[in-house]
Amino acid sequence: MPPLPNSIEARDIAFHLHPYTNARRHEEIGPIVMAKGDGVYVEDVDGKRYIEAMAGLWSVAVGFSEKRLVEAASRQMAELPYYHAFTHKTHAPVVDLAEKLIQLAPVPMSKVHFTNSGSEANDLIVKLLRYRANGMGEPHRKKIISRLRGYHGVTLASASLTGLPNNHRSFDLPMEGILHTTCPHHWREAHEGESEEAFATRCADDLEAMIAAEGPETIAAFIAEPLMGAGGVVVPPATYWEKVQAVLRRHDILLVADEVICGFGRTGEMFGSTYYDMKPDIMTVSKALSSSYLPISAVLVNERVYGPIADESAKIGTFGHGFTTSGHPVAAAVALENLKIIEERDLVANARERGVRLQAGLRTLSDHPLVGEVRGVGLIAGVELVTDKKARIAVQPPGALAARAFGLIQERGVISRAIGDTLAFCPPLIIDDSQIDTIVETVRLGLDELAGEMGMGR
Structure with missing residues (x-):
């Protein structure tokens, strides 16, 4: 039955281009x-x-309609509804949230940079790795290895990191310098009779072979979700993370943990990295950071990553990156209250x-x-x-x-x-x-x- 004229459904069809939707099909069935x-x-x-x-x-x-988050947003909106973090400016909510994330991190981290979505955060990581490589005098070390069926976002760079065909088709992706190794889905990808441990060894061997073929000195980082979400909820096989991290250490390659889905309790630990004993150099968080009541995400980096970036910013005179709403005070206040609720309850x-x-x-x-x-x-x-x-x-x-x-x-x-x-x-x-x-x-x-x-x- 077609929607009534001037209804929300009809106006949605008329004016709204939906994400992850067949646009022509939407014209037929509506929302x-x-x-x-x-x-x-x-x-x-x-x-x-x-x-x-x-x-x-x-x-x-x-959960939905949590009054404490509504009240946190209202209080902050009345006090300081917006300010930025450019050129040495700051405000209490963003400082408090950065400090809280460093305290919660599963491994020692040095600094937090705020963005507005997981896609933006992972896009920034691509830039950070390039900036760091140049700052270290290693301009060749800029390739990033992701995984088939991994999901890291939908911007030009983060969709390239994503290993799903529909995020590449007709967008002319992935971009140069992004590689994809074996998806660690034992049920789907293992050979007949291959145990989880043997399959994990093969995944690590595939990664090592890719690194060797490309040249270890050209690889900046390996990015992965602790447990893959939008690729179909793929649980890594036993010993996978132990073996993959050994390969990365052997070749001095950074580990980026995309905690956008796993972070803040989803696996039964505060972070998926804790659940799988991962030791990331960089972490991406979003989604449950504010329970998505307001858009906010963050990139956490350790000192090994931060140091060369800070040095390069001194050399150039600035760290030339930032969004108008990076670390938005209302979003930061809501995120802080959200984390309090997760802990208190x-x-x-x-x-x-x-x-x-x-x-x-x-x-x-x-x-x-x-x-x-x-x-x-x-x-x-x-x-x-x-x-x-x-x-x-x-x-x-x-x-x-x-x-x-x-x-x-x-x-x-x-x-x-x-x-x-x-x-x-x-x-x-x-x-x-x-x-x-x-x-x-x-x-x-x-x-x-x-x-x-x-x-x-x-």
Whole structure:
């Protein structure tokens, strides 16, 4: 049924170009208009209520409509609604937040630079690595290795770091100097009979071979999510990070941990780097930093990274980078209050404890005729769908199966995300057991209906 003239839906179709959307398809079906949010729930303009099992976009840690964040924004808006950090200016919220992030960091860090999104933060890292290389008198050391199916954003540089075809197609990406090594997805990429440990060794060997082929002296850094999110919730195999970090140390290559999704409790630890015993030189944080109530992100660097950059800024006379709203005082104030809530309510422990229930619940679907693999850690999980379990393939075109499942589950009141043929789940850290059980049962019912449609009933 077409939307009514002058409705929000009709005006959205008329005026709004949506991210991650088939524009022509959107003209046909229009949007779902969300009107309210409360805790783990959102409600559309028709009054239908959903469990937001993706926390928006992997990000609303403390839930929707948290009054303390609203009040923090209001207080700061009334006192200092905006100021910048250019040319030796600062303000209390940005200083307090920088100090807090250094205190929380899983390894010693030196400085924090603020941006407005994870994409911008990772884009800046590309610039920082070039700036640092020039400052060290190593202008050849500027290549960055990422991974196939890794996700690091959508700007020109960060989309190049991203290892997903749809972020490259028709954008003429990736740009020069960005390389992609093996995706560490054991179920999908391992050889027949290859153990997780053996597969991890092969991934590390692939990385080492790439470094050798390119020349170690040309590689600035390796960037990776501790656990891959938007590439389909890919959990690294046992011993992966131990072996990869040994390769990086051997060749004096920096490690960049993209904590945009994993950071601030998602894995059941404050950072994914802690969960996997990673020792990054640079970290990217965003999303749950402010529960995405306001746009803010940050790049944390250690002294090994900061020193040459500071020296180069002295040589040139400035560090020629910054955004008008870098470290915005209202966003910083909201982020500080958000981190206080995460600590005071022990939401990291809640993610760890409720995560056990989420992972166990979803794994009860493993014998479903449409389920190939269930994977995840803490409160992040993926259910990969197939129509042939042995061949590990789904109906064509790719993504069609999960898209249909996503729709059936959403109709029943749970919002997930279809990534290829994987259904992703990443609920707010405040979720309780009964809400987790509702998610699992709703997914089961949706998959049962889909199997029935396909003549694959249990």
